[in-house]
Amino acid sequence: MNSELTNLLPASFIRDVRQGYFLRVITVAIALAVFLVLVHGLLLIPSYLYTSSRVVSEQKELDTITNSLQSSEEKQANTRITALRANVTYLGRLSTLPTASAAVRALLAVPRDGIRLGGFTFTAPGTAAATGKMSVTGVASTRDSLRLYTLALQQLPFISSVDLPISAYAKESNIPFTITLTGSLTP
Numbered sequence: 001m002n003s004e005l006t007n008l009l010p011a012s013f014i015r016d017v018r019q020g021y022f023l024r025v026i027t028v029a030i031a032l033a034v035f036l037v038l039v040h041g042l043l044l045i046p047s048y049l050y051t052s053s054r055v056v057s058e059q060k061e062l063d064t065i066t067n068s069l070q071s072s073e074e075k076q077a078n079t080r081i082t083a084l085r086a087n088v089t090y091l092g093r094l095s096t097l098p099t100a101s102a103a104v105r106a107l108l109a110v111p112r113d114g115i116r117l118g119g120f121t122f123t124a125p126g127t128a129a130a131t132g133k134m135s136v137t138g139v140a141s142t143r144d145s146l147r148l149y150t151l152a153l154q155q156l157p158f159i160s161s162v163d164l165p166i167s168a169y170a171k172e173s174n175i176p177f178t179i180t181l182t183g184s185l186t187p
Helices: 011-094 100-109 143-154 166-170
Strands: 115-123 132-142 161-163 173-183
Touching: 100 115, 100 132, 115 143, 132 143, 143 161, 143 166, 143 173, 166 173
Parallel strands: none
Antiparallel strands: 115 132, 132 173, 161 173
């Protein structure tokens, strides 16, 4: 037998057979490519759905965080505004209240022969109409100088009462004393 086969078909028919063969191969390749694209597209659907759900959940979380930050910032701003209003009210009230320096200055203007003043404590009144309290400590050289200083303090218009304990007169000289003054304390 002969290993060479003889093709008895005419050349135009052979060409048509080859074109048909290549056309079938190309059609199968295109069909296979379309099938693979469809299969891969179907396999991507779960990934797409998972990613979409993650995007939605992350967006919700972002909105929640944004809202909580805004509300916390608003709370902080409201707290600051409340504190500032309280400070403004307090500072406005301070402008009408007496000051310790003015009260001490007025007490130092009072004649005090034989009196050495050692200390002052000042408690401002809560409101302009209330009474304040002030303590004056010192040493008097004699009973008479202490009595004269107490009388001079009673004459001040911004002092309503002068309280000096009777025990302050126990000594005759170098008398330590503490006088408590009450009144508006506004010279």
